[in-house]
Amino acid sequence: MSRLIVLISTICQFISILYFKNTAHFSLKKLIPTSKNFQSKFYEKIKMKNTLGSSTKLILLHPYIQKQGSSNRFWALAFVSFLTLAFLLTLIYTRESKITTSIAVASTITSTSTPPLSKAVARALVHYASNSNNTEHMSYTDMKHIADVLQKCSQPCNLLVFGLTHETLLWKALNHHGRTVFIDENRYYAAYIEEKYPEVEAYDVQYTTKLSEMKELIAGVKEQVRNECKPVQNLLFSECKLGLNDLPNQFYEVDWDVILVDGPRGYWPEAPGRMSAIFTASVLARSKKGGNPKTHVLVHDFNQQVDRTTSDEFLCKENLVKSMDTLGHFVLERMDANSFQFCRNHNSTTASSSS
Missing domain, CATH: 1.20.58 (Methane Monooxygenase Hydroxylase; Chain G, domain 1)
Structure with missing residues (x-):
C-alpha cells in the first residue's frame, strides 16, 4: 500500500x-x-x-x-x-x-454456531458400527451412550480418545464440528491410520507402565500427591510415573470436553494397562483453564478390575454418573490449583494428602 x-x-x-x-x-x-x-x-x-x-x-x-x-x-x-x-x-x-x-x-x-450432527445420522452410524463383523467392536449400548454424550457437547467440542480402535472413524464422524485427537501406543499403527485417513489426528505415546505394577504405581501417586503427582498441574513438566508428558506441547493447552479411555491394552501382566491414561485424563479434566468447567470422562472395559480400581482412585466414585456392564461415565469439575486430593470421600487418598 x-x-x-x-x-x-x-x-x-x-x-x-x-x-x-x-x-x-x-x-x-x-x-x-x-x-x-x-x-x-x-x-x-x-x-x-x-x-x-x-x-x-x-x-x-x-x-x-x-x-x-x-x-x-x-x-x-x-x-x-x-x-x-x-x-x-x-x-x-x-x-x-x-x-x-x-x-x-x-x-x-x-x-454462527454450528449445529451438532442430527440424531438420525448419529443413530445410523452407531447402528452400522455395532453390526460390524469385527469381534472386537464396542457394544451398541456403549456406543449409543458415548454418542449421546457427544450430541450434548457444546460446539465446537474437544474430544480426546485413548486408543485407536474399530470405532475411531465413528468418533471422528460424530464430532465432525469439533476437534478429535487419538492417542495410541503403537506408532506404526498411528502412522498407518493418519496416512489412510488424513482427516484423523493421531499421536503415538510410549507407556512405561506394566499392568502387574498397578498397586505400586497407585501408592507412588499417593506419596507424591503434593509434588509431582498433583491433581492440578501441567503434565508437560511433570515427573509423575503415571503422567504422560511426551505429547506435543499444544496437547496440554487444550480444554478437553470429553475424554474416552479405550486404550492401551491391558489383558496380560506385561501389558501397559490403562492406569496412565486414566490418571492423565483426571489431571487434564481438573486442570482446565477455560471452556466448560465440567469434563466427561468415559472408561471402556470398566468391568476390568484394574480399570475400575484406577478409576475409583483418580476419577472418584462421587463423580460416577453412569455405570454399565463395560462402560463407566464420570463427570469431573475444574479444581483449584491448591487442591491436593483427587477424591473428597476417599479415605486413603485424603489421609495420604494430609500427611
Whole structure:
C-alpha cells in the first residue's frame, strides 16, 4: 500500500514539472518575439554600438524556437498519467473491498454456531458400527451412550480418545464440528491410520507402565500427591510415573470436553494397562483453564478390575454418573490449583494428602 502511494505521488510531481516547464517555455516565447523585422532592427542596433567603441562586445541572442507538437505531447503524456493514476486508485479500492468482504464473511461464519450432527445420522452410524463383523467392536449400548454424550457437547467440542480402535472413524464422524485427537501406543499403527485417513489426528505415546505394577504405581501417586503427582498441574513438566508428558506441547493447552479411555491394552501382566491414561485424563479434566468447567470422562472395559480400581482412585466414585456392564461415565469439575486430593470421600487418598 505504501509503495502505491509513493508511486502515485511521483506521477503527480512529474505531471506538475511538465506543466510548469511548458508554461515557462510559452512565457519565454512571448518575451522574445521571433519576427524577422524585430531581428533585423535588433542586429542593426548592435552593429551601431560596435562602431562606437571597439571594447563593446557583440552579444547575439537567438530566440527560443518552440518545437511544434510539444504541447500535444504534453497533453498526451498528461492523459496517459491520468489513466495510470485512475487504474492504481481503482486497484487499491478493489483490493481493500475484497479484504473487507473476506473479513466480514469470516466473522459471520465464526460467530454462527454450528449445529451438532442430527440424531438420525448419529443413530445410523452407531447402528452400522455395532453390526460390524469385527469381534472386537464396542457394544451398541456403549456406543449409543458415548454418542449421546457427544450430541450434548457444546460446539465446537474437544474430544480426546485413548486408543485407536474399530470405532475411531465413528468418533471422528460424530464430532465432525469439533476437534478429535487419538492417542495410541503403537506408532506404526498411528502412522498407518493418519496416512489412510488424513482427516484423523493421531499421536503415538510410549507407556512405561506394566499392568502387574498397578498397586505400586497407585501408592507412588499417593506419596507424591503434593509434588509431582498433583491433581492440578501441567503434565508437560511433570515427573509423575503415571503422567504422560511426551505429547506435543499444544496437547496440554487444550480444554478437553470429553475424554474416552479405550486404550492401551491391558489383558496380560506385561501389558501397559490403562492406569496412565486414566490418571492423565483426571489431571487434564481438573486442570482446565477455560471452556466448560465440567469434563466427561468415559472408561471402556470398566468391568476390568484394574480399570475400575484406577478409576475409583483418580476419577472418584462421587463423580460416577453412569455405570454399565463395560462402560463407566464420570463427570469431573475444574479444581483449584491448591487442591491436593483427587477424591473428597476417599479415605486413603485424603489421609495420604494430609500427611
